[in-house]
Amino acid sequence: MGDxxxxxxxxxxxxxxxxxxxxxxxxxxxxxxxxxxxxxxxxCGMEFMALTSPRFDLARFGAEAPRFSPRQSDLLWxxxxxxxxxxxxxxxxxxxxxxPKYVLAFGTCASSGGFYDNYTTVAGIDKIIPTDVYIPGxxxxxxxxxxxxxxxxxxIARNERRPGIxxxxxxxxxxxxxxxxxxxxxxxxxxxxxxxxxxxxxxKALREGGS
Amino acid sequence: MSQLVLDKxxxxxxxxxxxxxxxxxxxxxLVEPAQWKAISTFLREDPDLDFDLPVDLCGVDYPSRGAxxxxxxxxxxxxxxxxxxxxxxxxxxxxxxxxxxxxSVTSIWPGMNWLERExxxxxxxxxxxxxxxxxxxxxPEFEGHALQKTYPADRIQPLVPYRxxxxxxxPLEKQAPFGPDEGMAFGRTANNISxxxxx
Numbered sequence: 001m002g003d004x005x006x007x008x009x010x011x012x013x014x015x016x017x018x019x020x021x022x023x024x025x026x027x028x029x030x031x032x033x034x035x036x037x038x039x040x041x042x043x044c045g046m047e048f049m050a051l052t053s054p055r056f057d058l059a060r061f062g063a064e065a066p067r068f069s070p071r072q073s074d075l076l077w078x079x080x081x082x083x084x085x086x087x088x089x090x091x092x093x094x095x096x097x098x099x100p101k102y103v104l105a106f107g108t109c110a111s112s113g114g115f116y117d118n119y120t121t122v123a124g125i126d127k128i129i130p131t132d133v134y135i136p137g138x139x140x141x142x143x144x145x146x147x148x149x150x151x152x153x154x155x156i157a158r159n160e161r162r163p164g165i166x167x168x169x170x171x172x173x174x175x176x177x178x179x180x181x182x183x184x185x186x187x188x189x190x191x192x193x194x195x196x197x198x199x200x201x202x203x204k205a206l207r208e209g210g211s
Numbered sequence: 212m213s214q215l216v217l218d219k220x221x222x223x224x225x226x227x228x229x230x231x232x233x234x235x236x237x238x239x240x241l242v243e244p245a246q247w248k249a250i251s252t253f254l255r256e257d258p259d260l261d262f263d264l265p266v267d268l269c270g271v272d273y274p275s276r277g278a279x280x281x282x283x284x285x286x287x288x289x290x291x292x293x294x295x296x297x298x299x300x301x302x303x304x305x306x307x308x309x310x311x312x313x314x315s316v317t318s319i320w321p322g323m324n325w326l327e328r329e330x331x332x333x334x335x336x337x338x339x340x341x342x343x344x345x346x347x348x349x350x351p352e353f354e355g356h357a358l359q360k361t362y363p364a365d366r367i368q369p370l371v372p373y374r375x376x377x378x379x380x381x382p383l384e385k386q387a388p389f390g391p392d393e394g395m396a397f398g399r400t401a402n403n404i405s406x407x408x409x410x
Contacts, residue, residue: 085350087371119357119367120349126380127373163380 023159030074030100031153032062037073039093042080044107047139056142061149070096075152076129081109082122094129102152105134106145114138126163134165214238216260216297223253239298244280247301248314254288254297255319262288262297265316268326270334272360278305282334282359284313308335308359315341333358 040048051058058064067073070093082090094103105125108114111134113123125131132155135148148166155164217231217238227246232239242250254262266287273281280302289296304311315338317324327338328347335356338344346353350370355362373379 084368084370087369091371118364119362122369123367127369128371130374130378 024157027157027159031156034061034063034075034102034149034153035065035067035073036063036075036077037068037070037093037097038066038077038079039090040077040079041082041086042107042109044079044109044139047142047145048077048079048106051142051145056146058146058149061146061153063149070094071098073097074101076101076103077106078103078110078125078131079106081114081116082125082128083120084122085120087122087128090125091128102133102156103129103131104148104152105131106148107140108136108138111136130161131163132161134163136166140166216254216295219257219260220250220253224250237298238296239300241300241302244301244303244313247299248316248319250299251286251316251319254299259293261290261292264289264291265320265322265326266296268323268330270330270336270358272334272358274306274360276302280304281306281308282311282336284330284334284336286316303336311335312337312339314339315344317341332356335359 038048050056052064052066063075070076074097076094076097078090094101103125105111109116109121110125111131113121115138117123122128133148133152135145137144140148144166151164151166155161214233217228217233217240220240221228221231224242224246227243227250228240229243230241254260266289268284268286271283271285273283281304282302284301284303286299287296288299301313303313313336315323315327317327317338318340324342325347327341328344330336331338331341331344332346332348333356345351349357352370353368355366
């Protein structure tokens with residue numbers, strides 16, 4: 001038996017695909033079994049309720065099960081403003097979660113502090129804990145949040161931990177496709193520059209024509 | 212509204228009532244800080260006045276006033292039975308907020324307990340005789356008083372050490388939300404009055 005195992009392991013490592021395959025399999029499994037810990041502190045919570053209710057049906061993405069214990073969850077939704085006084089609590093919750101763990105910043109306040117530019121607000125949870133996906137919006141629409149969730153799933157499946165930001169549904173660069181782009185664009189910036197400039201000129205013309 | 216309250220106050224306390232007005236129908240009296248509790252007791256216990264509802268208490272900082280009483284403590288009272296209101300003000304503290312003290316009125320209106328704590332927390336006015344004068348909104352480690360105009364607008368005091376920029380992958384300095392030529396009147400530079408400018 002020992003010999004057989006050794007041979008198999010050697011074979012797999014020599015072929016050079018075994019690790020990749022397991023990662024892909026794990027990523028695929030994790031992607032559709034996200035247990036969420038909702039850390040809801042502010043008005044974005046209203047939108048979170050809408051999101052988790054049947055109308056928008058988060059169950060389609062396998063992320064509908066809330067777990068109010070950090071030890072049983074692997075996706076931390078930070079929904080709303082985080083004050084300095086709350087920061088230790090948030091950090092502790094994050095530390096109690098078991099790896100692999102993912103953090104989703106829901107709304108502008110969680111992402112960057114939003115319009116709270118003062119002595120008591122943490123200007124973005126990434127100052128305290130690593131954040132995987134930022135969803136801008138005040139509050140973001142459920143569609144934007146679902147884009148964020150899909151973005152996160154995409155990253156989990158590819159085992160990539162670079163932070164991602166949900167783009168607006170209308171992006172001048174992607175006006176042609178009209179779809180939100182889940183993967184980071186591999187395009188050279190100089191290629192898309194003419195398109196941006198064209199859009200800017202159009203907007204400027206509109207603005208000047210209106211005033 | 213009713214001149215009665217101000218007349219009774221003036222008749223009873225005389226020189227301790229520094230100024231009064233009834234602009235926009237709001238009876239207001241500026242009083243001597245030393246008489247704060249005596250006046251409050253009178254307002255609560257006089258049967259004609261009967262102020263039984265403490266509405267609000269807060270501090271307003273006027274750095275330009277300097278030694279004349281930098282922080283103005285403003286108290287709003289209402290009488291449910293008599294249906295009249297009064298606004299009481301007292302100016303305390305010098306340029307450095309030394310001597311910014313008032314006698315606590317928690318023993319007269321228990322509802323003033325948390326409001327006095329808030330005024331202490333935010334404006335730095337000490338209430339002598341308060342049963343439990345701790346910070347109520349900010350944490351004990353917080354230094355200074357956030358609503359004093361001399362508190363720098365961009366000063367934060369994190370309870371949790373921030374991650375380094377390498378770990379976070381983002382700049383950790385607070386970013387100005389608006390450029391100098393755009394945005395709102397409450398931009399940080401506009402409100403950041405330094406002592407030098409005031410004096």
